[in-house]
Amino acid sequence: MDGYATLIFLFFGCSLSSCSKFPLPEYYYVNLLMNWTDAQDYCRVHYTDLATLESMDDINRLKADFSYNLSWVGLSRDPNSRRWSATVEANTTGFHAWAETEPNHIGGNENCVLMSTNRQWRDYSCDRVRTFVCYTVTNQNDTTYVFIPTPGTWNFAQEYCGEHHTDLAVIRTAVENDKVFSVKPPPAQVWIGPHRVRWTWADSSQSSFRNWKADEPENCDGDQLCAAENDLHEWIDTNCQNKNTFICHQGECSMTKTNFWFNQIFTAGPLYFPVAKLRTVVRLTTETNADMTDPAIQAQILQQLGAALTNLGGANFSLQWKIGPKKKEKP
Template sequence: MDFYVTMILLFFGYGFNSCSQFPKRKYYYVNMPMNWTEAQHYCREKYTDLATIESTDDISRLKPDFLYAWAWIGLKDDPKSWKVSMGNDTNSWRWSATGLTSKTGYHNWKVGQPNNEWSNANCVSMGTNGKWYDRDCKSLWSFVCYNVTNQTEKTYVFISALKSWNDAQAYCREHYTDLPMIENSVENNEVYSAAPAEVWIGLYRVPWTWSDNTQSSFRQWLIGFPNNFGGHKFCVDENFLHTWEDGNCDVKLPFICHQVSKLKTTVRMKFQTDADITDPATNAQILQQLAAVLTSQGWTDFNLQWKIQPTKQMKTN
């Protein structure tokens, strides 16, 4: 015996996490000087968040009456995520071989490292002392590659050619496994023993994240920025021409918030099943599977609810 069940799926959410996101963001200029963290808190309390700007279309919708020399937006490179520690945030250090953050938290930074000098030190080398240094990825260094043998055993090969980090990565992936992934002192000593010079290792990061966790690489930097002048410029402000600079997060500036109205979408679905669709466990499993599909397609900040209409039982031959 089958049951025909009509269910109405109520979808509440913000839309796609991309440049074509819908509905469009609305921007609000707040002429109340605050530091970056205070501005973020204000925007989250009054609107959706400190402004995310991920396209020229977004820029075109910044109102012409937004009168400011500089104003905070929602882009930040939080040093808590990458300075000394091996964090798990979007802008934390990752290993080339996996694309993931450290499993063990092991690191061997030289004192004073990493310092993100000139705001472009996003790749890591090992010095002749076995310590780690953050470097400009375009710098030319020798490097070490590794191979995995017998499923778990690693062997390391020194390559004397001078290459950028990306070119070294490509070479290692073509001829070996990858640049070294170092998760403990034993592995660090093995790479150190293989390297008679300063070498690239497989550690890198992608700096700057949006306050609302939007994954967008759109940038509108003013020429010469970011530069991390003085070593403490981890937040971004924009000028009236809508070009950006990195600034000291403690400076008090006006700021821009954005608001995204939530969507409410109703989808009518009809199931033919011999399962009890009203069972909470079955209901939850279906919603979980639908949520996974939506997440994979870039949707964010949504929740799903069922509204189950009266069931109609029909006999089958």
């Protein structure tokens, strides 16, 4: 079934399709030695971005003649990415109570934070099980803290606090730090809100696929924030300033979900809109068993497309469907 969308945007084209019927990303090995940032810039100029890999199928589609010791892929971690669970923004409270030598991020796997028995903080593996402290903001904008004796991982604690309170404990001052310490039993080490954002892809893909080598990532010396793969396609973390060959990809698609992709007029930098409004009719061809005339399905697609366009260009878009007539079957 064919559909048409009306939107205010300036671009070459967009498409909605299932990857099984859509050209998959192409991967290109670049035999140049660059640090991770320069490699990303090169990929963005000549292709789409440093390689995003979403499954072993992508790994298997890498050309067999790759010959390198290490080659950059698009996975990295922001060294200043510690945030509070209650916000997607970086930690701007200005307060911390780290113990001496903390955070040390031992083994490259300590992405969450405990308050220890002496009021001080230490980073810790998010998958370990501990009790935790939630906080609640009242109508008077007062903050109260409550100890939860049920042990759980950091993610469990965050979900529990979000459902039953406001969130995991946010601590902005020494006074609030003392309040959290006072509500927990003396021997308990409890989860609190700060956590380190984990590895992310250069093109902002939400792919959770990882192919780490055994015992990786290890973050030796605390400065291994970029990912590279060896000739067996196993990934390691290494210093982003090292110079390696690299892999770019061309095109965007998801093997696990239907998504939108956009060919931008500008390959890098901000988007500029030279006209106040532009009405563009875009033909979207879909192959699906869903009823594309269903208003609920149309609304869901428009909502996702509108959000994607807004995130891409920072502007507001007005979208609507125009369902074209069905093609007549040949007699």
